[in-house]
Amino acid sequence: MRAMALVVMVLLATAGCRLDGGAPARPQPVVSGTGQAALAASERGEVRIVELASGFNNPWGLAFLPDRRMLVTERPGRLLLLDADARLVAEIGGLPSIFVDGQAGLLDVAVAPDFERSQAIYLSYAKSNLRGNLAGTAVYRARLVDHALADGEVIYEQEPKLSSGTHVGSRLVFDGDGHLFVTQGENNKRPTAQDLDKLQGKLVRLNLDGSVPADNPFVGRAGVRPEIWSYGHRNMQGAALNPWTRQLWTSEHGPFGGDEINIPLPGRNYGWPIITYGINYDGKPIPEAIGTAAAGMEQPHHYWKVSPALSGMAFYASDRMPGWNGNLFLGALAGSSLIRLELDGDRIVHEERLLGDRGERIRDVRQGPDGLLYLLTDGVSAKLLRLELVGD
Numbered sequence: 001m002r003a004m005a006l007v008v009m010v011l012l013a014t015a016g017c018r019l020d021g022g023a024p025a026r027p028q029p030v031v032s033g034t035g036q037a038a039l040a041a042s043e044r045g046e047v048r049i050v051e052l053a054s055g056f057n058n059p060w061g062l063a064f065l066p067d068r069r070m071l072v073t074e075r076p077g078r079l080l081l082l083d084a085d086a087r088l089v090a091e092i093g094g095l096p097s098i099f100v101d102g103q104a105g106l107l108d109v110a111v112a113p114d115f116e117r118s119q120a121i122y123l124s125y126a127k128s129n130l131r132g133n134l135a136g137t138a139v140y141r142a143r144l145v146d147h148a149l150a151d152g153e154v155i156y157e158q159e160p161k162l163s164s165g166t167h168v169g170s171r172l173v174f175d176g177d178g179h180l181f182v183t184q185g186e187n188n189k190r191p192t193a194q195d196l197d198k199l200q201g202k203l204v205r206l207n208l209d210g211s212v213p214a215d216n217p218f219v220g221r222a223g224v225r226p227e228i229w230s231y232g233h234r235n236m237q238g239a240a241l242n243p244w245t246r247q248l249w250t251s252e253h254g255p256f257g258g259d260e261i262n263i264p265l266p267g268r269n270y271g272w273p274i275i276t277y278g279i280n281y282d283g284k285p286i287p288e289a290i291g292t293a294a295a296g297m298e299q300p301h302h303y304w305k306v307s308p309a310l311s312g313m314a315f316y317a318s319d320r321m322p323g324w325n326g327n328l329f330l331g332a333l334a335g336s337s338l339i340r341l342e343l344d345g346d347r348i349v350h351e352e353r354l355l356g357d358r359g360e361r362i363r364d365v366r367q368g369p370d371g372l373l374y375l376l377t378d379g380v381s382a383k384l385l386r387l388e389l390v391g392d
């Protein structure tokens, strides 16, 4: 066995002191640089899987800085900075107060398109009300200065707040044209997904400072929140910009069955809970559902009868691994695999499940600046993995 440098960093920061509404995070070591590699077979060749780091506590989102360092969010309220070799550098300080309970907590992280000038990063998270018993999805923008956030500002938050820790989303995606998309859930308050005066169960589109774009579809309509881009969504935990069409694609958890991919168009109704391909977990129909289709409601672009439990997603656009170029990858939680979809234009023409024999829930997937794929697994002792298609 070759000598390996094990760098163990015990985090001394007391993350618990800035958490509201839930058990404090349990600081634990993130172990980097083990470099353990495994091979897996796939339709397009052999896949080399390298374990870059482990010990993350319920990680949610991964983002690359321009210098190839990485930011990883942990749902209990930590933001970690890793160097380009995935060694832990620091826990970032100066985060906002975060509501941590169930599915709620610190969620996605996104690096501003002009980061090299602005040093701005964006976080989506659950923000509590004053009583601390309910929360809503919110977006925080701040500058990353060394190992802390500075000049932080809440640029968006759901009001009223309805969640006690379920179906909060969330992913953050820039459209490359001066806007930020925020995916959200309906807080398991199903009918609110159809209420246009509420922000739960909506995809929203903001300017980079959080203001409402003048060309949002409902601007100026009485009783309708102008942030809304599309509605009738259950819980979108994945989103990515299609690099070839520049359109946003989202993944959405169905109930029992009926997970969806959508390409949300402005002002459209994506149906939840009126139309769905899923049923309740107890085997009964969704109470509000009238079927799988209705006038004025959009069909999903793609759906699964058996829910993989879709999480983060990434389009792969690189010549580094030609066999995967043009594919769409999605993490599957319950499905414990990485879903690879082949596209013909927007049409999904083939699906392969990767890494299924590892039995790991996949929380996020991103294309790295080196043209390789990076995954976060899920849970209390989660891993950062790097995938390379070597038999291509």
Ligand SMILES: [Ca+2]
Residues within 6 Å of the ligand: 232, 260, 270, 271, 272, 275, 276, 298, 299, 300
């Ligand atoms: Ca739908």
